[in-house]
Amino acid sequence: MIPAPFEYYSPSSLEEAIELLERFGEDAKLLAGGQSLIPMMKLRIIEPKVIIDLNRVPGLSYIREEGGFLRIGALTRYYMVEESELVRRRYPLLHEAVSQIADPVVRNMGTVGGNVCHSDPANDLPAVMLAYGAEMVAVGPNGERVIGASEFFRGPYQTDLRPGEILKEIRIPQAKPRSGGAYLKLERRAGDFAIAASAVQVVLDSSDRFEYVGIALTSLGPTAIRVDAAEKVLLGRSSSNLSSINEAAELAYKAAEPVSDLRGPEWYKREMAKVLTKRALLKAVERARSFTG
Amino acid sequence: MGEGRKPLRRVSITINGKRYEAEVEPRMLLVHFIREVAGLTGTHVGCDTTNCGACTVLMNGRAVKSCTVFAVMADGAEIVTVEGLESDGKLHPVQEGFVEEHGLQCGFCTPGMLMTSVWLLSRNPDPSEEEIRRYISGNLCRCTGYLNIVKAIRYAARKIREEGVSPIPRFTPEKPGRG
C-alpha cells in the first residue's frame, strides 16, 4: 500500500516548522514517529498534501525534572521513557503505560507527543496525562500556550491545538514523597490497543489519607475520560478504606461510555472499567505508601 | 524551503555498510527503498499495516518496521537487513540458532524475526524466555508456534556470550555489503 503523493518538508527548527504549518494550513500534517500517521496514509484514510517532518527539529527529545515538573519533549520516543531509570523509579504510572503501548518494535519509533496529539480514544497516554493532571505546552505563531490535560483532549482524534500550533513539551507534576500510580490495561493479545484500561495517580498525606487522586480511562468513550466524581469521593478519605475504593470503582463504571466492537461488548467493557480502576487504585496506594521520594 | 516543492528528494541511506543514493518520492517507504532501490529482497512485506514485523530492519541499531518509515526519514541512517547478518560465508549466531533449533517453517517471518532477535541480544545478552517473548511480540509467526523461535534465540544468546562477539554486525567501508 502506497500513500497518496505529498510534498515533504523537514524543517530544522521549531520556528520553521510553525511557518510551514501556517503557510499550508489544513493541507499539512506534522509527522512524528509515524506509527499512526503512516498506516492511515497507506490506507488512504487521510491524504495530506504536505508533510512536515518534525524528526530533524533539534531539542524536542528529552526527559528531565526541572522547575517542579517532569518535562518530556514531544519527540521523545517511547523506548526512551521505557528505558529511563528516572521514570521507572519515580513515575510508575507513566512507565507502566508506555511499556504496554503497541510492541517493542513500534516503541522504537512512536513518540509521547504523537500519542497525545493523535488522541485516538484507544491511545494510552491521554488517560495517563489526565490522571497526572499534566500540562501540554504548545507553540504557535503567537508564542507559547500551556494547556491543562482536562482541556486538551476534546474528542476522538481532536485536541485543543489550534491551527499552526505544535506540541512542544509535556509537563507532569514532579513526583512527591508518598505519591504513586498504576496503569492497568486489558488487551486481547500482545501489542494490541486496550479493550479497556484505567490510569490512577495518588498522593497520600502523613496519615494515609488521599491528598491527590487522578483517575482516567482509556478505550471507554469517545476520548479518554477523567472520572472526577471518583476523585472527589476519595479526597481526604483514608486509603485503607476498601469501601471508598469500591465506591470510586463503581463511579468509573458509571463514567464509562464504551461501545460494543470487535474488542468486546459494551457491558463487558463497563465491568472492566470497574475492575481495572479498583485494582489500579489498590496498586497505586501500595506504591505511594512505600515511595519516599 | 522551496526545495521541498520538488517531487523527488535525494536520500542517502547506508544498508549493510554500503551507501545507496537515490532520488525518491517522499512517499516511498523504507521497505521499498531496501527491496527496489537497493535490490535487497530478504526484507519481506507481510501485513503492510505495522502488525506483523516481517519488514523489521535495524535503523541506527534499533529494530523498526520498515513498512512504516518513509525512506526520507531514514536519510543518513545506518540500516542493517537480514543480508547483512552473514559474514564471509559464516552464518550469524541467530541464523545458526534458527537452523539448529528449527526456528522456522515457511520462513516468511524469519528475516524480521532475526532482526528483532539481533536487536534484543544487543540490549540483553542473556534474556529469559519471558523477555524473549516480550521482545518478539511485534513479530508474528503463523507456522512455528514460537516455541522453537524462543529456543533459537536462546541458542544464539549462548553462542554470542561464548564467542564474545557483537550481535549487531559491524561494517567497514572497505567491505561493502552485498547488493
Ligand SMILES: Cc1cc2nc3c(=O)[nH]c(=O)nc-3n(C[C@H](O)[C@H](O)[C@H](O)COP(=O)(O)OP(=O)(O)OC[C@H]3O[C@@H](n4cnc5c(N)ncnc54)[C@H](O)[C@@H]3O)c2cc1C
Ligand atoms: C501495531 C500498532 C499497535 C499500536 N498499539 C497502540 C497501543 O496499544 N496504545 C497506544 O497508545 N498506541 C498504539 N499504537 C499507536 C502508536 O502509539 C502511535 O505511535 C501513536 O498513536 C502516534 O505517535 P507517533 O509519534 O507515531 O505519531 P504520528 O503517527 O507521527 O502522528 C500522529 C498524529 O499526531 C500529530 N502529531 C504528532 N506529533 C505532534 C506534535 N508534536 N504536535 C502536534 N501534532 C503532532 C500528527 O500530525 C498526527 O496527526 C499502535 C500502533 C501500531 C502500528
Ligand code: FES
Ligand atoms: S509488513 Fe511491516 S509490519 Fe507487517
Ligand code: FES
Ligand atoms: S515460519 Fe512461517 S510465518 Fe513464521
